[in-house]
Amino acid sequence: MTCTQFDMLMDTQDIPSLSGDMAAHADSCPSCAAQAAAYFAALALYRLPELASSRDLTPRISALLPFLPAPRRLVAMRDWLAAGVLLLISMVLVPLLAEFRLLNASYGNGYTVPMALVLGISVTIYAGIFIVSHQEQLARLLRNTLSAR
């Protein structure tokens, strides 16, 4: 690598450290090495300053929060799961109801088919809305589970 090439690459350099060919050139060329070091030092100094004198804003903002509308999901994941469990339990319990047995006795087994259809459709609608409305959360959950492995 020539000094001119090094110079051009420095302008496109994104990370504050030299890699591969550039590092090799800097090792053998004190002038380019000094130039790169000056640039990185300048950036580091520019990034360093903190508004140290400014107060911690946390108490000020925390004090405001109770007066603001609380951010809520349309329906929280927990509520959905609770609704799902309730739906499941009611499906299991329906055949045990006295009314169900009464209907069954008068109309016979043909009655259970539309009944199962209605329940099936409601479960599908529930699951569909649940998945659509929680897509991002489910995706995050999946990502976290996969990355935890």
Place this chain on the structure above:
Amino acid sequence: MSPLGPEATDTEIIERVLDGDRDAFAQLVRRYQRRVLRLGYGFCKDSDAAEDFAQDVFVKAYVGLAGFKGRSSFSTWLTRIAYNTGINAKRKAGRYEPLESEPQDVKNFSPEEEHIRMETVASLKRAMAALPEKYAVCLDLYFREGMKYGDISDATGFPVNTIKSHVFRAKHELRLALGAEGDGL
């Protein structure tokens, strides 16, 4: 709800806030107030106004938190709010500029360090002055906040290539200024 540890991810904290734990939001404020304050200072050039700016930004973030979809990182999403707040605000302070002098009690620089720092600020200031304000902020997001091109693009809505070309020119100018300094020594 059990308290979140200091190592909790932004996503975990956000889930908590959305589940109704208002206090968890403080952790996000603590984590990102420096960046928001620095941007506020660039827009307002005054510590009090920068604090009001930061408060405004965090309030918007809190109220709109359900709208955070996790497509970018929370810090990028928050930077977008700060950017829009700064660009849209009617300000007396004029246009966005890099932080020139720090408010008191900042780290003490050696004379050489202070000299290099001022040189950097001056050349970034020149680079920013040559650009419309909406792009000038991008230079600070890159040089000072160390954000990646893609994240700056997410935060400001400008194409990556536009940001890259402005950064490229500023970087060139900065390196020229530093080079000229070095030659003079």
